[in-house]
Amino acid sequence: MLRTVAMGVLIVSGVLLILTVFRKKLGWAWLSVFGTHLILAALGIYIVNFSGVLTDLHIPLNPTTIGAVTLLGLPGVLMLLGLKLTLF
Template identity: 75%
Template sequence: MRTIALAVLVGSLILLGLIVFRKKLGLGWLTVFGTHLVLAAVGIYIVNFSGLLTEVYIPINPATIGAVTVLGLPGVLMLLGLKITLF
């Protein structure tokens, strides 16, 4: 089962590489993605250490960074709202 999962992962990685380089996307999208990733981390860092809400701490992990990278500033607010209401 593990071998099948690894084969699917490698196959999808190869196909994704073909799509990226066939469409001539270049590496410009990587710069935009990196910028979004850094801004997501900075947004979470500001919430954690701003002192506005002392009882709220959003951990910086792949799930939270991914949510904020995709959603932007509303993603930070979403995580903040989830943290306040659920915990």
């Protein structure tokens, strides 16, 4: 039952997102901006991992961490560093 509700919410939100993108005439320009943010997020995490500043600290490159850094920018990298230091 819960899985069906979750799938319904996912489908409805996806359709509404697509409608919003095409009704507002955003076009495809937002995709290049998002792609740039995505690449810079992965690059920021990569620099932190291999810079050697904190040798025992490693942030994995996965969709969750890259998504957080994509949305938050440089403070997202600092947030992940803080979480890694305090939780693990």
